Amino acid sequence: MNFKYIEGGICAAKGFKASGTYCGIKKPAMDNQNPDIKHKNDICLYVSDVVCNAAAVYTQNKVKGAPILVTKKNLEKSGNKAIAVIANSKNANTCNADGEQKADRMCQLVAEELNIPQEQVIVASTGVIGQVLPIEPIEKAVPILAKSLCYNKNLEAATAIMTTDTVKKEYAVAFEIGGAICHLGGMAKGSGMIHPNMATTLNFITTDCAISSELLQKALSEIVKVTYNCLSIDGDTSTNDMVSIMANGLAFNEEITAEGEEYEIFKQALYEVMSNLTRMLAKDGEGASKLLECLCTGAQDKDTAITVAKSVVCSSLFKAAMFGEDANWGRVLCAIGYADAEFDINKVDVDLRSDKGAVTVCKDGSGVEFSEEKAAEILSADEIYIDINLNQGEESATAWGCDLTYDYVKINGDYRT
Amino acid sequence: MNFKYIEGGICAAKGFKASGTYCGIKKPAMDNQNPDIKHKNDICLYVSDVVCNAAAVYTQNKVKGAPILVTKKNLEKSGNKAIAVIANSKNANTCNADGEQKADRMCQLVAEELNIPQEQVIVASTGVIGQVLPIEPIEKAVPILAKSLCYNKNLEAATAIMTTDTVKKEYAVAFEIGGAICHLGGMAKGSGMIHPNMATTLNFITTDCAISSELLQKALSEIVKVTYNCLSIDGDTSTNDMVSIMANGLAFNEEITAEGEEYEIFKQALYEVMSNLTRMLAKDGEGASKLLECLCTGAQDKDTAITVAKSVVCSSLFKAAMFGEDANWGRVLCAIGYADAEFDINKVDVDLRSDKGAVTVCKDGSGVEFSEEKAAEILSADEIYIDINLNQGEESATAWGCDLTYDYVKINGDYRT
Numbered sequence: 121m122n123f124k125y126i127e128g129g130i131c132a133a134k135g136f137k138a139s140g141t142y143c144g145i146k147k148p149a150m151d152n153q154n155p156d157i158k159h160k161n162d163i164c165l166y167v168s169d170v171v172c173n174a175a176a177v178y179t180q181n182k183v184k185g186a187p188i189l190v191t192k193k194n195l196e197k198s199g200n201k202a203i204a205v206i207a208n209s210k211n212a213n214t215c216n217a218d219g220e221q222k223a224d225r226m227c228q229l230v231a232e233e234l235n236i237p238q239e240q241v242i243v244a245s246t247g248v249i250g251q252v253l254p255i256e257p258i259e260k261a262v263p264i265l266a267k268s269l270c271y272n273k274n275l276e277a278a279t280a281i282m283t284t285d286t287v288k289k290e291y292a293v294a295f296e297i298g299g300a301i302c303h304l305g306g307m308a309k310g311s312g313m314i315h316p317n318m319a320t321t322l323n324f325i326t327t328d329c330a331i332s333s334e335l336l337q338k339a340l341s342e343i344v345k346v347t348y349n350c351l352s353i354d355g356d357t358s359t360n361d362m363v364s365i366m367a368n369g370l371a372f373n374e375e376i377t378a379e380g381e382e383y384e385i386f387k388q389a390l391y392e393v394m395s396n397l398t399r400m401l402a403k404d405g406e407g408a409s410k411l412l413e414c415l416c417t418g419a420q421d422k423d424t425a426i427t428v429a430k431s432v433v434c435s436s437l438f439k440a441a442m443f444g445e446d447a448n449w450g451r452v453l454c455a456i457g458y459a460d461a462e463f464d465i466n467k468v469d470v471d472l473r474s475d476k477g478a479v480t481v482c483k484d485g486s487g488v489e490f491s492e493e494k495a496a497e498i499l500s501a502d503e504i505y506i507d508i509n510l511n512q513g514e515e516s517a518t519a520w521g522c523d524l525t526y527d528y529v530k531i532n533g534d535y536r537t
Numbered sequence: 538m539n540f541k542y543i544e545g546g547i548c549a550a551k552g553f554k555a556s557g558t559y560c561g562i563k564k565p566a567m568d569n570q571n572p573d574i575k576h577k578n579d580i581c582l583y584v585s586d587v588v589c590n591a592a593a594v595y596t597q598n599k600v601k602g603a604p605i606l607v608t609k610k611n612l613e614k615s616g617n618k619a620i621a622v623i624a625n626s627k628n629a630n631t632c633n634a635d636g637e638q639k640a641d642r643m644c645q646l647v648a649e650e651l652n653i654p655q656e657q658v659i660v661a662s663t664g665v666i667g668q669v670l671p672i673e674p675i676e677k678a679v680p681i682l683a684k685s686l687c688y689n690k691n692l693e694a695a696t697a698i699m700t701t702d703t704v705k706k707e708y709a710v711a712f713e714i715g716g717a718i719c720h721l722g723g724m725a726k727g728s729g730m731i732h733p734n735m736a737t738t739l740n741f742i743t744t745d746c747a748i749s750s751e752l753l754q755k756a757l758s759e760i761v762k763v764t765y766n767c768l769s770i771d772g773d774t775s776t777n778d779m780v781s782i783m784a785n786g787l788a789f790n791e792e793i794t795a796e797g798e799e800y801e802i803f804k805q806a807l808y809e810v811m812s813n814l815t816r817m818l819a820k821d822g823e824g825a826s827k828l829l830e831c832l833c834t835g836a837q838d839k840d841t842a843i844t845v846a847k848s849v850v851c852s853s854l855f856k857a858a859m860f861g862e863d864a865n866w867g868r869v870l871c872a873i874g875y876a877d878a879e880f881d882i883n884k885v886d887v888d889l890r891s892d893k894g895a896v897t898v899c900k901d902g903s904g905v906e907f908s909e910e911k912a913a914e915i916l917s918a919d920e921i922y923i924d925i926n927l928n929q930g931e932e933s934a935t936a937w938g939c940d941l942t943y944d945y946v947k948i949n950g951d952y953r954t
């Protein structure tokens with residue numbers, strides 16, 4: 121299979137227009153959580169030229185943001201069809217008595233402006249939990265967003281969903297299905313409150329590949345499990361997590377309606393985009409100075425590999441050690457040891473690796489001598505790989521995270537003001 | 538029931554002698570993780586005048602420190618009898634190929650010196666994982682420890698088990714059972730890698746109450762569940778967690794051999810000591826500036842109350858907000874929402890409280906207006922109480938934790954050197 125990286129994010133697929141603007145959901149003076157994005161976009165819209173098959177996965181947090189409830193309701197009502205997505209940052213519209221009413225209103229504004237059914241609008245919000253969402257700025261913004269929709273304004277949208285993110289996250293690929301060139305791309309936001317459970321943060325995927333909504337949902341659920349759900353920044357599962365995907369069929373391949381070779385290609389394309397977005401999210405974790413990528417091989421089953429790899433990237437102690445560039449591998453073993461899975465700890469090998477080299481720190485569950493100097497050099501890199509071999513099977517999985525730094529504490533000690 | 542706080546820690550009960558010394562397990566020059574405890578004790582011994590009934594609970598981490606394995610083996614072999622406990626800090630003797638051999642040797646040294654059966658010795662180690670334990674310093678220390686045993690040297694022992702702890706942790710109570718005055722006391726260590734699962738950190742309890750080893754084990758397991766297991770500093774379950782308890786019967790009450798009123802009094806005494814030690818552990822969490830105590834009431838069952846209360850004190854985001862004295866109650870709701878328990882989130886009320894007042898921040902799962910000024914004043918205190926009422930039952934539980942600070946990152950960025 122051949123996947124070619126392309127520019128364009130959510131506008132990489134044919135027939136998707138986007139726009140973004142600053143509407144002032146938070147007052148500029150209060151918007152000091154990241155001086156670099158002051159006055160930047162806080163709301164976006166994207167729209168397909170034709171009706172799409174759609175699928176989504178949502179947070180498993182019992183506290184669900186109002187936009188989650190409204191999107192779910194809309195997709196049920198429309199039979200998993202969607203045309204437009206509206207998303208804002210800086211206010212999560214969660215734990216508000218009037219939250220659903222406001223989220224409905226956002227869909228209504230888009231529907232009226234674009235003359236489409238309200239239930240074909242997906243809505244998403246991210247930001248502070250528990251503050252009333254001001255609807256007036258959105259009422260003013262929607263006509264502006266609609267008028268400025270354009271096939272190459274993916275960046276306007278990708279920056280509008282940023283909160284404490286320091287970089288925008290977009291990725292897209294081109295691939296071939298049955299002679300037709302297809303495109304699949306996406307954008308993501310998220311920096312803190314990231315410990316996905318069935319879904320994570322806000323992620324928006326678009327494709328021009330023709331595929332049934334049933335298979336779209338199946339592929340999304342499968343790939344979420346091995347990408348976003350293998351990511352943790354801080355162990356906190358957000359109330360507003362959602363991944364949505366829209367397929368408009370404008371690549372004019374024969375619609376994928378059954379599992380088989382074409383479905384596998386589509387799934388692989390989805391993996392390419394979602395795993396790259398996952399990596400970007402990890403690398404831009406709140407306060408992060410290093411990306412941590414943990415590969416667990418030799419597991420008896422996939423779930424064990426996922427559980428072990430995630431346990432390591434979730435360990436606060438290990439994350440702090442990586443910030444300090446300290447090869448404290450005992451903390452890796454400790455985190456493997458409390459992972460909720462069945463395996464023999466006495467067979468486990470651990471290597472630490474980066475572009476500066478690799479070193480084996482643990483063999484058969486016990487420490488081995490290694491050069492602290494070499495280890496310190498390896499850990500001075502920006503991207504650290506922790507390779508765990510359980511040596512008791514053939515399955516593997518990757519999990520992504522970041523180090524725990526002073527800046528994480530700083531950012532989160534005073535997020536609201 | 539009447540419990541009187543008394544001095545004496547593990548020597549509060551009749552017939553328990555203790556001692557502690559510095560043997561140099563880590564070289565003084567390397568011992569820079571806490572300048573205040575440089576050259577302080579790193580090994581201790583305590584001994585009962587007569588054979589004790591004993592019980593213990595151990596970490597559920599698959600990686601188990603060698604001392605855990607040896608203590609378990611010893612108590613099985615001795616039929617839950619014990620006379621002496623030896624414990625060292627600064628080296629966990631975990632993930633070492635020769636770990637069990639060294640832990641056995643520590644017991645042997647004590648047994649020979651005191652002329653007691655080797656299987657009646659409990660051994661514990663805490664400190665860095667995966668560094669070979671030097672046995673020579675311990676061979677030299679044991680005769681010194683044995684010679685300096687004394688009925689009031691509990692402090693020498695309590696300081697010997699400290700790692701990144703900044704204060705020693707001791708607590709003891711006197712109480713009456715069947716006309717006999719009993720004493721129960723303990724010491725604890727632990728500051729990081731604290732997220733107990735069946736046991737936590739190193740905790741040593743002694744009592745002169747006469748009670749069968751079966752009921753001792755039962756009481757310990759029950760009280761651990763609502764004290765140490767409701768504590769989290771950083772989400773990392775240690776490899777060397779252990780709580781041991783020894784009862785020598787020197788209070789000469791009629792031995793408690795069945796559940797009933799006397800057993801309940803004993804259990805309550807154990808709760809008094811263990812809950813106070815738990816609180817001390819939370820307050821001295823690595824880098825902590827504030828104690829967090831979360832009380833969950835109105836739960837349908839005890840496990841739900843425990844799960845919800847723990848979820849809140851485990852949230853990195855909420856912990857960072859408390860450090861910043863920011864009343865970001867949305868993070869409390871978020872953490873309640875991802876707790877792995879069944880309940881209706883729309884009935885939940887949340888109050889924030891300290892010795893400076895209280896404020897309701899959430900009612901029926903939605904935010905309510907409150908004075909940010911008042912909230913900031915409340916959160917400026919050293920001990921913060923989060924009161925959650927699920928409003929759907931009669932059960933309650935408390936969990937303890939601390940805030941997430943720059944110092945946590947600093948301490949753990951470079952723990953080994």
